[in-house]
Amino acid sequence: MKIAVIQFPGSNCDLDxxxxxxxVINVDAELVWHREFKADAYxxxxxxxxxxxGDALRAGVIAAYSPAMKHVKEMAREGxxxxxxxxxxxxxxxxxxxxxxxxxxxxLTFICKxxxxxxxxxxxxxxxxxxxxxxxxxxxxxxxxxxxNDEKGLRELHDNGQVVFxxxxxxxxxxxxxxxxxxxxxxxGICNLEGNVLGLMxxxxxxxxxxxSGNGSHDGRIIFESxxxxxxxEAVATAR
Amino acid sequence: xxxxxxxxxxxxxxxxxxxxGETILRDLMHRNGFEMVRNVRxxxxxxxxxxxxxxxxxxxxxxxxxxxxxxxxxVIHACSIKEAGxx
Numbered sequence: 456m457k458i459a460v461i462q463f464p465g466s467n468c469d470l471d472x473x474x475x476x477x478x479v480i481n482v483d484a485e486l487v488w489h490r491e492f493k494a495d496a497y498x499x500x501x502x503x504x505x506x507x508x509g510d511a512l513r514a515g516v517i518a519a520y521s522p523a524m525k526h527v528k529e530m531a532r533e534g535x536x537x538x539x540x541x542x543x544x545x546x547x548x549x550x551x552x553x554x555x556x557x558x559x560x561x562x563l564t565f566i567c568k569x570x571x572x573x574x575x576x577x578x579x580x581x582x583x584x585x586x587x588x589x590x591x592x593x594x595x596x597x598x599x600x601x602x603x604n605d606e607k608g609l610r611e612l613h614d615n616g617q618v619v620f621x622x623x624x625x626x627x628x629x630x631x632x633x634x635x636x637x638x639x640x641x642x643x644g645i646c647n648l649e650g651n652v653l654g655l656m657x658x659x660x661x662x663x664x665x666x667x668s669g670n671g672s673h674d675g676r677i678i679f680e681s682x683x684x685x686x687x688x689e690a691v692a693t694a695r
Numbered sequence: 696x697x698x699x700x701x702x703x704x705x706x707x708x709x710x711x712x713x714x715x716g717e718t719i720l721r722d723l724m725h726r727n728g729f730e731m732v733r734n735v736r737x738x739x740x741x742x743x744x745x746x747x748x749x750x751x752x753x754x755x756x757x758x759x760x761x762x763x764x765x766x767x768x769x770v771i772h773a774c775s776i777k778e779a780g781x782x
Binding site: 464508511512516517 | 714715718719722723726727737
């Protein structure tokens with residue numbers, strides 16, 4: 456089993472993600488330059504955080520036109536896990552693999568802090584090791600994380616169970632005060648209909664080892680462990 | 696009195712580089728089949744509605760405001776003001 460972490464010009468959470476996969480989750484992971492990425496060589500792919508192409512025009516839009524994204528789309532079609540973290544989420548949205556848009560934070564500021572997330576869907580390739588309603592602690596660090604969709608699109612997301620993470624307080628209550636960036640319905644992460652493509656603004660790779668998180672959290676592991684064990688065929692509750 | 700609409704575009708002076716425009720040109724357009732595009736300059740766009748007695752007065756107000764409030768930085772930016780009719 457081999458997992459690719461794609462590096463675009465301006466990616467900066469790529470090495471952290473490779474490190475967590477290799478040394479915390481203990482799986483074969485490789486950093487791949489976006490121009491060299493091929494779908495058939497990997498079982499899953501992660502689009503890491505950062506500022507691809509310096510966020511020129513819109514965060515993620517230029518990377519969405521990289522030849523690598525044709526391969527990512529092919530993997531998504533084949534049902535392989537595709538994970539987009541932060542800028543990776545923005546790229547997935549700009550590439551049309553996930554619906555909606557990520558706008559500038561309503562605060563008009565870059566926000567870097569720890570947040571609580573309520574797990575809303577525990578039937579995806581990335582969350583089946585968690586349980587619905589569980590509260591996870593992870594950091595966010597972004598300028599454009601305000602999730603937007605039109606009324607119809609938003610209703611479809613909810614109806615289809617595609618809302619995977621929502622910003623909440625420590626008790627798991629999804630309240631306006633827990634919304635850091637103005638995202639509609641406190642949305643922090645969504646998946647495709649099949650549950651094999653996930654995009655989220657929080658950084659699970661920065662919450663995978665207590666010694667690095669500084670507050671004891673290793674909640675981010677759930678995402679990587681779910682993905683890896685899903686690939687090993689250990690998923691009991693498979694993606695919808 | 697009436698409400699006049701004015702469009703203000705702020706971009707880097709032609710002598711200053713525009714790295715964002717260069718990135719869009721090189722990595723998005725040229726790499727994806729639009730090699731015929733020769734140049735891209737990015738900027739900031741402000742659509743301003745202002746109460747004034749005439750279009751000349753509206754333009755004068757916006758011109759003065761752009762200078763007084765440092766809407767653009769004269770060292771590096773070129774600022775153009777275009778009338779876009781009455782509301």
